[in-house]
Amino acid sequence: MNLILLAIIALGAIGLIAALLLYFASRKFAVHEDERIGEVSAVLPQANCGGCGFPGCSGFAGACVKSADEKGSIEGLLCPVGGQAVMEQVAGILGMTAEASAPKVAVVRCNGTCENRPRLVDFDGAQSCKVQQMTGMGETGCAYGCLGCGDCVTACQFGAIRINPETLLPEVDEEKCTACGACAKACPRQIIEIRLKGSKNRRMVVLCNNKDKGAIANKCCTVSCIGCGKCVKVCEKFEAITLTNNLAYIDAEKCKLCRKCEEACPKSAIHAFNMPPRKPKAEISEVPVAPSKTE
Amino acid sequence: MKTFKIGGVHPEENKLSAGCPIREAGLPKQAVFSMFQHIGAPANPVVKKGDVVKVGTLLGEANGFVSAPVYSSVSGKVSKVDVALDASGLRRMAVTVDVEGDEWDENIDRSAELVRLEERPELDAKAIVEKIKAAGIVGMGGATFPTHVKLCPPPGKVAECVIVNAVECEPYLTADHSLMLAHPEEILVGLRLVMKAVGVNKAYIGIECNKPDAISLMTEKAKQYPEIEVVPLQMKYPQGGEKQLIDAIIGRQVPAPPALPIDTGAIVQNVGTCYAIYEAVMKNKPLIERVITVTGKSLSQPSNLLARLGTPFSQLIDECGGLPEDTGKIIGGGPMMGKALLSLDVPMTKGSSGLLIMNRSEAKRAEMEPCIRCAKCVGVCAMGLEPYLLAKVSGQRDWDAAEQNDITSCIECGSCQFTCPSHRPLLDYIRLGKSTVMGIIRSRATKK
Numbered sequence: 013m014n015l016i017l018l019a020i021i022a023l024g025a026i027g028l029i030a031a032l033l034l035y036f037a038s039r040k041f042a043v044h045e046d047e048r049i050g051e052v053s054a055v056l057p058q059a060n061c062g063g064c065g066f067p068g069c070s071g072f073a074g075a076c077v078k079s080a081d082e083k084g085s086i087e088g089l090l091c092p093v094g095g096q097a098v099m100e101q102v103a104g105i106l107g108m109t110a111e112a113s114a115p116k117v118a119v120v121r122c123n124g125t126c127e128n129r130p131r132l133v134d135f136d137g138a139q140s141c142k143v144q145q146m147t148g149m150g151e152t153g154c155a156y157g158c159l160g161c162g163d164c165v166t167a168c169q170f171g172a173i174r175i176n177p178e179t180l181l182p183e184v185d186e187e188k189c190t191a192c193g194a195c196a197k198a199c200p201r202q203i204i205e206i207r208l209k210g211s212k213n214r215r216m217v218v219l220c221n222n223k224d225k226g227a228i229a230n231k232c233c234t235v236s237c238i239g240c241g242k243c244v245k246v247c248e249k250f251e252a253i254t255l256t257n258n259l260a261y262i263d264a265e266k267c268k269l270c271r272k273c274e275e276a277c278p279k280s281a282i283h284a285f286n287m288p289p290r291k292p293k294a295e296i297s298e299v300p301v302a303p304s305k306t307e
Numbered sequence: 308m309k310t311f312k313i314g315g316v317h318p319e320e321n322k323l324s325a326g327c328p329i330r331e332a333g334l335p336k337q338a339v340f341s342m343f344q345h346i347g348a349p350a351n352p353v354v355k356k357g358d359v360v361k362v363g364t365l366l367g368e369a370n371g372f373v374s375a376p377v378y379s380s381v382s383g384k385v386s387k388v389d390v391a392l393d394a395s396g397l398r399r400m401a402v403t404v405d406v407e408g409d410e411w412d413e414n415i416d417r418s419a420e421l422v423r424l425e426e427r428p429e430l431d432a433k434a435i436v437e438k439i440k441a442a443g444i445v446g447m448g449g450a451t452f453p454t455h456v457k458l459c460p461p462p463g464k465v466a467e468c469v470i471v472n473a474v475e476c477e478p479y480l481t482a483d484h485s486l487m488l489a490h491p492e493e494i495l496v497g498l499r500l501v502m503k504a505v506g507v508n509k510a511y512i513g514i515e516c517n518k519p520d521a522i523s524l525m526t527e528k529a530k531q532y533p534e535i536e537v538v539p540l541q542m543k544y545p546q547g548g549e550k551q552l553i554d555a556i557i558g559r560q561v562p563a564p565p566a567l568p569i570d571t572g573a574i575v576q577n578v579g580t581c582y583a584i585y586e587a588v589m590k591n592k593p594l595i596e597r598v599i600t601v602t603g604k605s606l607s608q609p610s611n612l613l614a615r616l617g618t619p620f621s622q623l624i625d626e627c628g629g630l631p632e633d634t635g636k637i638i639g640g641g642p643m644m645g646k647a648l649l650s651l652d653v654p655m656t657k658g659s660s661g662l663l664i665m666n667r668s669e670a671k672r673a674e675m676e677p678c679i680r681c682a683k684c685v686g687v688c689a690m691g692l693e694p695y696l697l698a699k700v701s702g703q704r705d706w707d708a709a710e711q712n713d714i715t716s717c718i719e720c721g722s723c724q725f726t727c728p729s730h731r732p733l734l735d736y737i738r739l740g741k742s743t744v745m746g747i748i749r750s751r752a753t754k755k
Binding site: 132133136137138140142143146147148149155224228 | 390392395396397398646647649650671672702732735736738739742
């Protein structure tokens with residue numbers, strides 16, 4: 013009996029001492045995490061996609077709190093997945109104001125479909141764009157166009173991009189795309205651009221990434237940019253289009269969506285997204301009509 | 308018989324053109340000289356459109372120490388200095404020459420007469436290296452590393468012996484074999500020039516035992532030079548790898564990168580390089596032509612052609628009976644390490660040791676299946692690596708793990724992929740991982 017009592021007392025005493033030790037240790041070595049980090053983290057989408065440039069959502073939350081404390085603002089920080097709405101919530105928690113951010117979307121700048129850009133050889137190696145890129149130019153004569161193995165599809169966590177089996181090009185689902193930029197990073201040819209979505213999702217994009225000289229670019233694809241500069245000329249007023257390395261680029265912030273460049277492009281490389289269909293200019297009737305001067 | 312210790316495979320030999328004497332290929336109508344014919348900095352074009360060139364005229368000068376000049380192999384007029392598709396599958400800077408006649412630079416000695424080392428006592432080590440450098444000689448086995456760099460060991464490292472790589476372990480290829488049968492004396496003089504250049508008095512010529520005629524001929528001719536020993540080697544791929552050959556012949560292992568083969572005291576030169584060195588030093592002939600094996604099971608006349616650099620591959624195929632109808636893949640180099648070509652219009656370069664035409668059934672890759680963890684790839688890896696693991700971590704983009712598992716030691720011989728019963732594209736991913744990790748290591752070094 014004595015023995016049992018002794019054991020209980022001894023164990024109880026050890027337990028008490030250990031509990032006290034642990035209690036003081038937990039007080040002494042406690043890591044004080046800013047409560048706001050948890051709060052901010054809770055409103056984030058928890059996609060952990062890394063689109064913000066930080067390691068996961070909690071990393072981004074920490075960066076927001078740090079920036080609010082040190083700089084007094086959360087300028088320059090954006091959760092592309094949550095967008096404006098989430099940033100306003102974050103700003104509310106931290107007592108800041110969210111800067112206005114325009115929504116963005118991933119755009120595949122290549123229109124080299126099977127018809128536009130015939131396959132000259134077959135690539136039968138590992139189905140990865142990065143591997144194919146190492147073997148040279150790829151299946152077509154274009155050293156800049158889409159390789160079609162779908163590295164971007166694997167990279168997308170939101171199921172927003174898929175390879176169209178008819179064109180063999182990736183297609184972005186604008187509803188699902190969060191502009192996190194994972195696809196753009198995965199593309200070994202930097203074809204995917206994270207671009208301003210534009211008002212009413214309307215935007216003008218040069219759907220080509222070919223930096224070769226016109227003669228070479230012209231040969232490998234029917235809708236390649238040949239760097240002729242006609243679009244730059246028609247856009248003189250707004251100066252939205254620049255030509256570098258034989259490739260035209262439309263600045264989404266300057267573009268006024270006038271669609272003149274689309275008409276001017278001799279290779280139909282400029283594409284209008286989500287624009288209403290053009291009004292037919294003149295009905296082509298079977299009876300020849302004398303051209304009117306007003307047109 | 309000697310061989311290397313770790314791993315190795317034995318692919319079917321298929322040396323269809325063995326025993327075919329070297330045949331001279333015709334002059335091309337147009338020759339394209341890539342400025343990227345070697346490892347290192349590309350050559351700088353020094354001619355412009357409209358310039359008239361002769362055989363042996365400098366087209367591109369070396370750009371730095373690890374670089375090599377490019378000479379014209381034809382006479383005619385420069386028609387273009389612009390990017391052109393080459394065997395790498397990329398459009399890169401090249402000089403195009405429209406061929407007119409066949410006029411040679413007057414300094415080149417075109418006689419077939421053998422010049423021995425004893426006849427030119429004025430040649431010292433420095434002069435030999437200078438001549439090799441000026442002639443634009445690079446490793447002719449396919450790696451195309453500028454030869455003069457190998458002959459100038461970094462300070463503190465001493466060469467003890469020269470090893471001639473006459474292994475030719477790649478299936479199908481017979482260019483080195485035919486060269487040994489045709490020019491054994493010249494090769495030996497070339498080897499003695501290398502020995503003099505690096506100041507050693509011991510040399511080995513490693514030949515695989517599937518070339519008994521070459522072994523007996525070289526042994527007989529080498530009797531006059533007691534310091535040169537012909538070493539017959541057991542047949543095993545990748546014995547032609549520099550590190551494997553050193554292991555096979557002198558039994559020393561090259562440590563992991565950044566160590567170099569010279570750390571074992573050996574300097575390895577390809578047999579084709581020795582011949583080119585002989586021609587450059589003794590005959591003043593820059594590197595303008597080489598022996599290339601054009602072969603394939605469906606090709607009507609597999610041959611060893613002596614062709615001018617810059618000749619389009621399409622012409623070489625025409626000289627061997629034309630492109631067979633059932634062609635599935637055309638490979639520049641051998642079947643194990645060669646690279647499939649995008650077009651037949653690309654020109655041959657200093658490193659073109661072979662042109663292999665595979666028929667459709669040969670060329671088809673078998674369907675990939677899941678890894679069954681049989682570890683065959685680990686068993687055959689000549690570098691003692693774990694290919695299945697390297698391929699996996701490269702696919703997962705785990706570059707840290709790839710680096711920790713010595714991906715940079717991979718010699719890309721392809722034995723793992725050759726042996727994989729699940730037909731997994733191991734080497735594709737390992738190459739991706741290797742080049743990425745090398746890039747990371749380089750950027751780390753520049754940051755420091």
